[in-house]
Amino acid sequence: MNDPWTPYSARVVERVVETPDVVTLSLRFTDPEVQQQYRFACGQFNMLYLFGLGEVPISIMDYQDGCLQHTIRAVGRVSRKLVALEPGAMIGLRGPYGNSWPLEAARGRDLVFITAGLGCAPVIAAIRRAIAERDAYRRLIIMQGVKHSEDLLWQAQYDRWREVPDCEVLLAASEEAKVPFAWSLGMVTTLIDKARFDPLNSTVMMCGPEPMMRASIRALENNGVAMDNCYFSLERNMQCALGLCGHCQMGSPFICKNGPIFRVSDVRDWFLLEGY
Known part of the structure; x- marks a missing residue:
């Protein structure tokens, strides 16, 4: 999984309806080698791609029973189609992107x-x-x-x-x-x-x-x-996930590249400004 631009094929294994507009999808890569190599850290996100429609950033909720789990709310053009997918449906997935929660640094606290x-x-x-x-x-x-x-x-x-x-x-x-x-x-x-x-x-x-x-x-x-x-x-309109398109910029940081996890003291001034 060396090419950050390439979406890999993944199959919907399970669909759980949490609320009328929130669904959890369990996804498994179709390529066994990709499935074996994939790793993520708590707090990172993937880009989920619907062929011919587009892609959206979705946080990785967890990994259980060999499946990536993403909990998705139907709020936009792509996410409404994602939550409607049934088991067996195919999507594209690239990632993971971003940094992670500071669990190691928090030990003993x-x-x-x-x-x-x-x-x-x-x-x-x-x-x-x-x-x-x-x-x-x-x-x-x-x-x-x-x-x-x-x-x-x-x-x-x-x-x-x-x-x-x-x-x-x-x-x-x-x-x-x-x-x-x-x-x-x-x-x-x-x-x-x-x-x-x-x-x-x-x-x-x-x-x-x-x-x-x-x-x-x-x-x-x-x-x-x-x-x-x-x-x-933090969440913004992340479109490339690589800090290139500029849609998720907040001051000098890019949410997708420098985040999505931030120490509050590092971005507080920008975060508290209206419009950012």
Whole structure:
């Protein structure tokens, strides 16, 4: 897999409908050699290509049972066609691209995950790896916000995570009249004050709508967390994935090439500017 421009053929092995407009596709390369060589790091993304229609960047949710998993929301011309694919359908896939979550550097520290909506997908692999290597980290804090409790993807998975030693799972719904047991009413940022972690010895990983991440930055700072220890995954109109087309530029960095994971302190000034 040496040519970053070449999409490799992949087959849809499984299609799971998460919500009416969100689907998880399990993909397997048709070429056994490509399948064997493919590797990715938590937080990277692939370009998924529909022949004759175009391609879109999709975060790698995980790799299980020999299949790459991508959770996709139907929001555009290509993604609407992707979520409609049935098992056996063929697509093109190139990648992986971008950098990854700083899991190695975070060893020995509390890990704090803050996500909202479908923003949970880019951190799922990181959470699963942290749980698989549980002794490498201190406390695990998983915070997820949605509009309504039924919008939560993978409810059973969050329930399992609650059973992991020293793993705190906090869920919030912002538009509920009455939230279920063990939930909070409000935005995900309201959970930060409730979470039990060491602000001086924590690494924070965020993904979700940018207004949520801006609010989380302020809440974390108010709780004494340094932005040098906070990371987020950004999205832009990534078309080439190689930093050449310029569509995803934010100041000097290119989201596809220098990201999508950024240390907050490195890009904070650009991120907080309206229009970037």
